[in-house]
Amino acid sequence: MRSSVPKELADEVANAQVKLLYRNALIGALVTALTATLLVWLQAQGPLSSAVLPWLIIVLVICALRLALAMAYVRMAKPAQTAWWRNAFMVGVGLAGACWAATVFIFMPEGDLVRETATALVLAGMAAGAEIGRAHV
Numbered sequence: 396m397r398s399s400v401p402k403e404l405a406d407e408v409a410n411a412q413v414k415l416l417y418r419n420a421l422i423g424a425l426v427t428a429l430t431a432t433l434l435v436w437l438q439a440q441g442p443l444s445s446a447v448l449p450w451l452i453i454v455l456v457i458c459a460l461r462l463a464l465a466m467a468y469v470r471m472a473k474p475a476q477t478a479w480w481r482n483a484f485m486v487g488v489g490l491a492g493a494c495w496a497a498t499v500f501i502f503m504p505e506g507d508l509v510r511e512t513a514t515a516l517v518l519a520g521m522a523a524g525a526e527i528g529r530a531h532v
Contacts, residue, residue: 410477416484420465424458426524427491434517438502441510446501454494461487495521
């Protein structure tokens with residue numbers, strides 16, 4: 396079944412959608428880096444897992460890579476490459492999401508209700524912020 400939307404219009408819409416993805420890349424990277432650092436600081440008030448520092452480093456590296464990707468997009472993006480830039484953005488989102496999912500195993504020591512609650516609130520805030528950001532795109 397063929398789409399009733401002309402290919403040129405569909406390509407223009409896809410290009411505009413990808414531009415919207417990259418529009419807030421700087422603020423997203425900054426918020427992610429600050430939130431990750433805040434979570435580590437909150438958790439440092441008690442016993443830390445040996446995975447905390449590697450987790451923070453990985454999150455900050457992913458933030459830096461996503462920021463570099465956004466800067467490259469601004470400099471080099473061409474409408475014919477829309478699918479590549481969209482897929483690259485999604486890979487970055489997937490990697491960041493995997494790091495945040497790992498917080499459940501790294502930052503939620505069994506039986507420590509205060510740290511579990513703090514981690515849950517940070518995760519809820521990140522999820523809410525991502526949803527708000529998605530709704531404004």
